Amino acid sequence: MAVNLQYKKDSDKSKSTNKSDLSFDLIIKKINLYLNKFSGVPLREKLFFIQHLGIMLKAGISMSTAINTLSQESENKYFKKILIDIANSVTKGTSLSASLKPYSHIFGELFISMIDAGELSGKLEEVLAQLYIQLKKQHELISKVKGAMTYPAVIIVAMMGIGTFMLVFVVPKITSMFADFNAELPLPTKILISVSNTLVTHGLIVLFILILFIFMIVKILKTYKGKYYMQALLLKTPIFSSIIKKINLAKFARTISSLLKTDIMIIKTFKITGNVMGNLHYRKALMDMAEKIKKGGQINEVIKNYPKLFPPIVVQMVTIGEQTGELDNILLELAEFYENEVDQTMNNLPSIIEPILILFLGCAVGAMAVAIVMPMYSITTAIS
Template sequence: MPRFQYTGRTASGKVRGTVNANSEREAVSRLRSGGVRVIDILEVKETVWTKDIHLGPPVKLVELVLFLRQFATLVSAGVSVIDSVSILAAQVEGKVFKGVLYEVEKELREGQSLSKAFQKHPKVFSVLFISMIQAGETSGNLDDTLERLAVQYEKQHALRQKVVSAMAYPILVGVISIAVVIFLLAAVVPIFEGLFADFGGELPVLTRFVLAMSNWTQSFWYIWSGLLLALILAFTKVRKTQKGKWRSDYAMLKVPLIGKLLQKAAIARFTRTLSSLLKSAVPILEALRMAEQTVGNEIMRNVLRESRELLEVGEPMATALKNHWSIPPLVAQMVAVGEQTGALDTMLQKVADFYEQEVEVATDRFKAIIEPVLIVLLAVLVGTIVLAILIPMFELFNQLNTY
């Protein structure tokens, strides 16, 4: 879609910016509806230098949460859906999201429903998002659905941040440790190697080992760097296959400390999603199908698939949960009680609340345990190299003192 650069005035003063539209007239119309009186407008020709480059998702979860909360407020205040989208499109800061919302506004003015308009932008709005909006339109409770979606994405973002922060620390320390060791072996140890050769004599076993590692690091750097790159590419390729995902997710769940953290995060994710969908009056089979897509773990995705298949033949979904090692007994029992009492959405929400708190506790515990372990590991690696250099140095000093 063409982009137009404009200068205009609002109640607060002079403004500049860009807007996406099919024509200059449409761009001016959109700006006017957003409270901007256009002074000057010019189409920006897309080139390699002006084209936006986006890394990661086109719209961040934080942007989506803010949009949903403001959208819910406007709709509940009696503002029409079209006007609400128009107002929010004018004040959204992200260029990609702004363009998408302007396109949604255009489709709404052409007579499309809100869910259909969102459906044309699958990279921004997920299947879960569209299904809940559709359910909200059908039930007439769109403002409640928008608020529920905001809570859903807010919790999802917080959960992801906790897991990422817990995993980022050991990865960062690991990368720094490897970089320090490579630097010492490639740049520091060779300086002392020539000194040891000048003095002659037999070196200690530890020193000979470190010198051999130093020579290997310098001489065959292309081999070990190539192997590392090949391992990364192989893992990425394996993760793209169904069997590869299953095996890697199974292995991660079995890793001490990390496995429990990932298990709790996955449970919190799918129970929160399932609860939100059921509260929005989405049929349970469809809700389970969408929860499968958001759980983020192939093992638990298979469990949810089995639960859906049991429901299709008239069996309770708790049966599959009870019979699988990756689902704690508490979750299966709460689901069973929810099915029996007809309050499955409420029970799932309680499970989600509980496991979100458990994730927070688990991340704090993980950081408290892993920090001293990584520090000790780094000290051992660096200390071994330093000790391998110091031992023969002390022997050389002793020999010089005897002379």
């Protein structure tokens, strides 16, 4: 009897442990899922999905089976769950585009609209191929921009770090000797000592203010107005203006071309393109264009109203495309032209920015050197 009681206790204890382990595992899974959800779905995952879905459909595999198979291949747990949900929805008879709509925040309007058009036209495999190229080019463009901007960013951060180190540790030791001579210090030296003393004595406060300032700037830039005015400023900045325009024109041309190939109506095409544009000025322009086209305006005439965003070459190419009925192909060529332009610009960007950074660094070092040398020269002259 005692043995049975002991066995029962051990069994209950084991069950309790198993339950706690299961609940802990469940919590961990939920946390991981939340983190994956928070971080979003990488573009490479979507590219893999589109490419292989097209291949599998072409091979005669059913939609639900293909999506289920691809869900098992996904490394992103959040995306895996989404694909399983989509596969289940498709199995129940829902179209792929309708199954994707609950996840529009993941796939985007362009993605869903093109899939919808592909299903309606019976050209889903072709549309998937176009969509793959579209997203791949977009990914390459973003990667090139990020890659080109990494070098200047690293240099700027390094410069700031070295400058702070000099002001906190080096300058106080050099300038401390000036106090012994009670000499009248020049203005540059006074400014340098003042900045150095502020960083030494109130470094944490300065750091806090700096972090708060950055936080506020980021917060402002997330608002519509903040983003709008910042983008307006960048569109007027000499170096960045050209890059931003080329990137947006490449995206505009390729997106319109891809959508036109799927037989989506031109008005909807412009609206979808407007929604996928990251730059608010281009987005607003395209939305306005859609309304004007709806009222009977010609595309080339409508685009002419935005000369600051769309250069004459775009207007000419669109005009030719409309006249020949080959607008989708003409825009594709235009997209490739601007993508090549962006590629060349990104390759040359470090060599353009490097002299500016060196000049800025030279000025900063020179100013610091002058601020230190001037009083030393005065003291030496006074002693001699």
